[in-house]
Amino acid sequence: MPITRELLFDVAVELFERATRSVPSDTLEALEKALKTETNELARYVLAMMLKNARMASESNTVVCQDTGLPTFFLKIGTDVEIEADVKKVLAEAVEKVSLEFPYRAAFVHPIFRDSAPLIVGGGIPIVICDTLPRADFIEIAMSPQPSGPEFWSRIEMISPPSDPLGAVKGFVLETVNRAGGAACPPMVVGVGLGGDMGEVAKLAKLASIRPINERNPDPELASLEEEMRALLNGTGIGPMGLGGDTTVLAVNIEVEYCMKAWLPMAVCLRCWTNRRARARIYNDGRVEHL
Amino acid sequence: MRAIGMGKEVRLRTPLDESAVRDLSIGDIVHLDGKAFAIAYAFQFQRALDELKGGKPLPMDLEGSAILHFPTCFKEEGGRWRIVYFGPTTSSKFNKVTPEFIRAFKIRAIVGKGGMDDAVMAAMMEVGCAFLQAIGGCAVIYTKGVEEITNVYWQERHWTYAVVELKLRDFGPLIVTMDVKGRRLGKEERGP
Numbered sequence A: 001m002p003i004t005r006e007l008l009f010d011v012a013v014e015l016f017e018r019a020t021r022s023v024p025s026d027t028l029e030a031l032e033k034a035l036k037t038e039t040n041e042l043a044r045y046v047l048a049m050m051l052k053n054a055r056m057a058s059e060s061n062t063v064v065c066q067d068t069g070l071p072t073f074f075l076k077i078g079t080d081v082e083i084e085a086d087v088k089k090v091l092a093e094a095v096e097k098v099s100l101e102f103p104y105r106a107a108f109v110h111p112i113f114r115d116s117a118p119l120i121v122g123g124g125i126p127i128v129i130c131d132t133l134p135r136a137d138f139i140e141i142a143m144s145p146q147p148s149g150p151e152f153w154s155r156i157e158m159i160s161p162p163s164d165p166l167g168a169v170k171g172f173v174l175e176t177v178n179r180a181g182g183a184a185c186p187p188m189v190v191g192v193g194l195g196g197d198m199g200e201v202a203k204l205a206k207l208a209s210i211r212p213i214n215e216r217n218p219d220p221e222l223a224s225l226e227e228e229m230r231a232l233l234n235g236t237g238i239g240p241m242g243l244g245g246d247t248t249v250l251a252v253n254i255e256v257e258y259c260m261k262a263w264l265p266m267a268v269c270l271r272c273w274t275n276r277r278a279r280a281r282i283y284n285d286g287r288v289e290h291l
Numbered sequence B: 001m002r003a004i005g006m007g008k009e010v011r012l013r014t015p016l017d018e019s020a021v022r023d024l025s026i027g028d029i030v031h032l033d034g035k036a037f038a039i040a041y042a043f044q045f046q047r048a049l050d051e052l053k054g055g056k057p058l059p060m061d062l063e064g065s066a067i068l069h070f071p072t073c074f075k076e077e078g079g080r081w082r083i084v085y086f087g088p089t090t091s092s093k094f095n096k097v098t099p100e101f102i103r104a105f106k107i108r109a110i111v112g113k114g115g116m117d118d119a120v121m122a123a124m125m126e127v128g129c130a131f132l133q134a135i136g137g138c139a140v141i142y143t144k145g146v147e148e149i150t151n152v153y154w155q156e157r158h159w160t161y162a163v164v165e166l167k168l169r170d171f172g173p174l175i176v177t178m179d180v181k182g183r184r185l186g187k188e189e190r191g192p
Helices: A005-019 A024-039 A040-058 A085-103 A148-152 A165-184 A198-209 A220-233 B018-022 B042-053 B097-106 B120-125 B138-146
Strands: A071-080 A127-133 A138-146 A155-159 A188-194 A249-256 A262-273 A278-283 A287-291 B010-015 B029-037 B067-070 B073-078 B079-086 B111-112 B130-133 B146-153 B163-178
Touching: A005 A085, A005 A138, A005 A249, A024 A040, A024 A249, A071 A085, A071 B163, A138 A249, A148 A165, A148 A262, A148 B073, A148 B097, A155 A165, A155 A198, A155 B130, A165 A188, A165 A262, A188 A198, A198 A249, A198 A262, A198 B029, A220 A249, A287 B130, B029 B111, B042 B097, B073 B111, B079 B138, B079 B146, B079 B163, B097 B120, B120 B130, B138 B146
Parallel strands: A071 A127, A188 A249, B010 B029, B029 B067, B067 B111, B111 B130
Antiparallel strands: A071 A138, A138 A278, A155 A262, A188 A262, A278 A287, B029 B163, B073 B079, B130 B163, B146 B163
């Protein structure tokens, strides 16, 4: 039995609402943990307010942040799945419905001709990124709004392979976080992409940025690099909202693919403390599993 | 970066008294009551300055007020405005226009995110104005501090760019990160 347009629409609506009106449980846990270990009094006060705001948003079903972000869907489409709908169109309709009903502020303009009325969908919005899953009979949808501040301070760079690639990567990530300072609303999740080509490295950083906080890279060397980078970035003293403290990042997630001999592509995608995202699977038989 | 503990907690009413603003120190926690304006686009600050210079009377009274760098979502219902949500955006986007704006309208408090540059600091010290940092991503807490929207101005381009006049009640917490003595908490930032 194929997945119907109605089912896809309802799940997309629910995901967009959840992603803009709550902070994911892994992120709340990481913030709670930071509140216990943070040594700076003002930083603890800021973290406590963040947790309070997240709780209030969930309880009252209202937006966590005034910046509801650029809506982005990450799809994994099982090769055995059957969908009776124009997927991208249905996702846009779901975003439009939620945005108009609440309402959310229209925020999207032409990059050059900026004077016209801002849009809520259209002109390429929402962004939809697709991948396939062999033999799976479901579609997995991760919805994540990309907020203005952290996204603005995210970076991509292509360099010649240096004599010390690891040192170059660490330096690039550290510099990116230092440049962002409080403007990206720390404590952040830092998604790092390494390798691929220009498009792939950006996608790797994006995918790294939506990975669960406590899930390390399966490669033990990269997993220990993630831990090492986390400690390094927390040593900057930037702290929650850039006001000082030990809690600058909640996690560093690294994704790696091979690249040409002549390159070292690097990308860093920053996520603010709200780390908003929601994920679900829809199966051919109509079952919906929220992850 | 210097670690600083929390200062005193104060509740202030707008229009703010200059001496009350001069008493604020970095690290103090402020809650506001009374009238304030939410302005979140540089061209709206510029418009106010241009109209003042052109001798045109402004539709709103900005003198001595508190300015919120808060993009605002509101809805018109039965001839009244209802706030849906709002929260802070990055203040350094308004660095260029702000020193003149502070001087022209004797602004006493700027509420935003991430601090502003040295030219803004100089105008703040001269006039008696503090920068109050709101916590990013806390739209629910700050929206709760709005009693009502009393007026909406300059919606010609689109309602999302409007200047919004508000009545605040126990609006906060706001952390003093630039005080009238020229001291800063955290580093200055640029961009959205």
